[in-house]
Amino acid sequence: MFRNQYDTDVTTWSPAGRLFQVEYAMEAVKQGSAAIGLRSKTHIVLGCVNKANSELSSHQKKIFKVDDHIGVAIAGLTADGRVLSRYMRNECINYSFTYESPLPVGRLVVQLADKAQVCTQRSWKRPYGVGLLVAGLDESGAHLYYNCPSGNYFEYQAFAIGSRSQAAKTYLERRFENFADSSRDDLVKDALMAIRETLQGETLKSSICTVAVVGVGEPFHILDLETVQQMIDAFEIVGEQEGPAAEPDAAAAADQGGSTEEGVAPMDI
Amino acid sequence: MNFMASKQPENSLLGPEADSQRTLYPYVTGTSVVALKYKDGILMAADMGGSYGSTLRYKSVERMKSIGKHSLLGASGEISDFQEILRYLDELILYDNMWDDGNSLGPKEVHNYLTRVMYNRRNKFNPLWNSLVLGGVKNGQKYLGTVSMIGVNFEDNHVATGFGNHLARPILRQEWHENLSYEDGVRLLEKCMRVLLYRDRSAINKLQIAKITEEGTTISRPYSLKTYWEFSAFANPAQGAVGTW
Numbered sequence: 421m422f423r424n425q426y427d428t429d430v431t432t433w434s435p436a437g438r439l440f441q442v443e444y445a446m447e448a449v450k451q452g453s454a455a456i457g458l459r460s461k462t463h464i465v466l467g468c469v470n471k472a473n474s475e476l477s478s479h480q481k482k483i484f485k486v487d488d489h490i491g492v493a494i495a496g497l498t499a500d501g502r503v504l505s506r507y508m509r510n511e512c513i514n515y516s517f518t519y520e521s522p523l524p525v526g527r528l529v530v531q532l533a534d535k536a537q538v539c540t541q542r543s544w545k546r547p548y549g550v551g552l553l554v555a556g557l558d559e560s561g562a563h564l565y566y567n568c569p570s571g572n573y574f575e576y577q578a579f580a581i582g583s584r585s586q587a588a589k590t591y592l593e594r595r596f597e598n599f600a601d602s603s604r605d606d607l608v609k610d611a612l613m614a615i616r617e618t619l620q621g622e623t624l625k626s627s628i629c630t631v632a633v634v635g636v637g638e639p640f641h642i643l644d645l646e647t648v649q650q651m652i653d654a655f656e657i658v659g660e661q662e663g664p665a666a667e668p669d670a671a672a673a674a675d676q677g678g679s680t681e682e683g684v685a686p687m688d689i
Numbered sequence: 690m691n692f693m694a695s696k697q698p699e700n701s702l703l704g705p706e707a708d709s710q711r712t713l714y715p716y717v718t719g720t721s722v723v724a725l726k727y728k729d730g731i732l733m734a735a736d737m738g739g740s741y742g743s744t745l746r747y748k749s750v751e752r753m754k755s756i757g758k759h760s761l762l763g764a765s766g767e768i769s770d771f772q773e774i775l776r777y778l779d780e781l782i783l784y785d786n787m788w789d790d791g792n793s794l795g796p797k798e799v800h801n802y803l804t805r806v807m808y809n810r811r812n813k814f815n816p817l818w819n820s821l822v823l824g825g826v827k828n829g830q831k832y833l834g835t836v837s838m839i840g841v842n843f844e845d846n847h848v849a850t851g852f853g854n855h856l857a858r859p860i861l862r863q864e865w866h867e868n869l870s871y872e873d874g875v876r877l878l879e880k881c882m883r884v885l886l887y888r889d890r891s892a893i894n895k896l897q898i899a900k901i902t903e904e905g906t907t908i909s910r911p912y913s914l915k916t917y918w919e920f921s922a923f924a925n926p927a928q929g930a931v932g933t934w
Contacts, residue, residue: 518805519798526790559828560791 421447431543441547442540445569448549452495454585454618455482457553458578458592458611459564460602463635464555466493467611469582469618470630483632483642487512489522490556491632491640495582496569497549504548508532525556529565529573537571551581555634562635580614587617604635608643609655624652702814711815715767717741719752720891721853722763722822723881725865726831726846727874730902731824733763734878736886737911738893745893753899755906757782760796760825761899762803765850766838767818774817777806796825796832800842808840820850826903849881852889857881871900883914 426432427440434440455468470479483493484505490512494501511531515523532552539545552567566581567573578596580588591614599607611631616624626648634640643651702711717739724733739747752771753763756778764771781802785794794802800823810816816838824833834844847861860881869877878898886892894916899908927933 518802519794520801521795521798524790524792526792527788530788530790558792 429543430540430545430547439540439570442570445547445549446551449496449551449569449581450583450585452497452550452582453482454580454582454588454615455493455495455551455553456578456580456585456588456592456611456614456618457493457555457564457566457576458596458599458607458614459555459562459576460599460604460607462562463604463607463633463638464557464562464564465607465611465631465633466491466553466555467615467629467631468493468495469615470628479628483630484509485632485640485642486528486554486556487516487522488639489558489634490525490528490554491634492555493553493632495551495553495585500548501550501552504532504535504550504552507535508554522558524558525554525563525565526558528556529554529567532567533571533573536567536569540569540571553579553581555632555640557634557636578614580618582618584618584620587620588614591617604633604638605651608633608651612648612652612655625649626652711813712767712770712818715770715818717747717768718818718891719750719765719768719771720889721849721851721857721885722752722765722820723849723853723857723861723878723885724763724822724824724833724847725861725869725874725877726824726833727869727871729871730826730831730900731761731833732871732874732878733761733822733824733899733901734882734896735763735765736882736893736896738891738895739768740891743890745891748893748895749911751897751908753897753908755899755901755908756799756823756825757785758793758905759827759901760794760799760823761901761906762799763822763824763850763899764819766820770817770819774803774806774819774821778803793827795827795830796823796834797827799823799825800832800834800836800844804836804840804842807836807838807842811839822848822850825901829903852885852892853881856884856888860884879914883916886914886916 426434430439430441453469453471457466466483468482472479480498482498485491486505486508492505508528511528512523536548539547547569549569554565554567556563564576565573566576566579577599578592580592595610608631615629626645630642631648632642719739722735724731733753735752737748737750738745739750750768753761754775756762803821803823807817818838821836833848834842835848836842847865849857864877875898882896886894894913895911897909897911
């Protein structure tokens with residue numbers, strides 16, 4: 421994307437009917453490190469790549485527990501993500517207190533989307549620069565949603581966001597039809613494989629990724645390092661290229677930046 | 690040294706002027722509500738009387754109403770406060786329906802919402818002067834709970850308000866069991882209501898029985914219980930108490 425005379429304010433439309441500030445916010449999501457989510461009928465797994473800036477520092481927290489039945493993985497401006505997680509936790513706990521019942525994910529996601537939309541329609545605000553993969557359980561089953569800086573939200577069987585997410589998406593696209601009936605462990609395995617896809621050849625180890633699970637009878641929790649490493653070793657994922665190694669390069673170029681030259685508004689995804 | 694005289698802030702509800710802003714005593718009241726869980730759901734009974742002090746002034750007051758798809762609310766105490774609660778719940782259910790997303794508030798959620806409302810009003814010294822019974826069925830799960838005007842709430846297999854606690858609950862403790870049939874449940878409730886009719890002077894002989902199951906709510910037409918006044922103990926009641934009437 422190039423600078424133009426309509427991109428200074430979020431409240432300025434371009435002649436082609438685009439809000440460039442919102443699209444730039446979605447760019448920020450694409451630059452963040454990858455986060456993926458996938459679900460079966462009874463479980464949802466969230467995973468993300470956690471690279472520390474240097475050997476001296478710790479890595480940023482990108483997966484947050486929002487309630488026993490809801491968790492979120494973020495990509496983009498992690499500070500914005502942290503603030504939104506706090507909002508989500510607040511909404512959940514207030515609902516639980518009043519109704520003694522867990523807040524349905526679908527409603528939380530709409531509230532979050534409406535909050536993001538406000539920032540696209542105030543001249544003194546800016547859009548949140550973070551994409552959220554919201555995983556949650558409610559009466560109607562397991563759900564995975566993606567919330568965008570634009571204020572849109574979508575439900576997914578599986579999805580990936582952040583840098584090099586196209587590789588993970590390609591992997592998930594090939595396998596998603598089986599997810600609905602997958603066992604919990606198979607789902608975690610698929611998540612780890614999808615994370616590995618985004619690493620482009622780097623060795624997958626538990627120190628650079630985080631995995632979290634929520635399911636029927638299993639409250640949301642982040643798996644600890646030993647468990648994740650054991651699963652990686654058990655599935656012999658380390659170092660193996662499965663074939664889609666060739667695809668990510670071509671797909672990655674199309675992923676970043678997008679086809680925005682010609683006045684065609686990019687899709688949220 | 691200056692001592693600031695401590696006094697109530699202008700907008701509090703305590704102090705003589707503010708008494709017109711909060712509920713001090715009830716005026717038109719309903720008496721007991723009795724309810725129990727049975728095989729298919731909940732059965733609830735309440736008479737149709739609205740007393741004005743010791744006068745049985747209104748005799749067609751419906752003290753049980755269905756709430757949303759899954760709940761039934763019965764109330765004793767101040768009738769106008771009950772109507773206010775129905776307005777709160779109407780709004781609650783409306784917003785719940787407006788989500789239009791397949792989720793709906795069940796009896797447990799409504800009960801807890803009411804508990805919050807009652808307790809918060811009590812904390813402001815401006816209570817809704819009611820004892821409420823909330824029953825319902827959702828996804829096959831039966832629920833029956835009660836909230837008082839001070840926010841005391843609990844669930845049980847059978848609940849009652851007011852005099853019902855003293856006269857009906859003992860009967861229910863003896864005779865209630867799991868999986869009562871509809872007929873047995875109604876018979877049990879009528880037994881309780883009859884005792885209340887004999888012994889509670891604010892009870893009238895015109896009652897409704899409501900049933901809520903997974904399929905929905907039905908509130909019966911008003912009817913009366915058969916009573917028997919030929920008990921020997923009722924004959925010559927003034928015998929042992931000189932000067933009574």
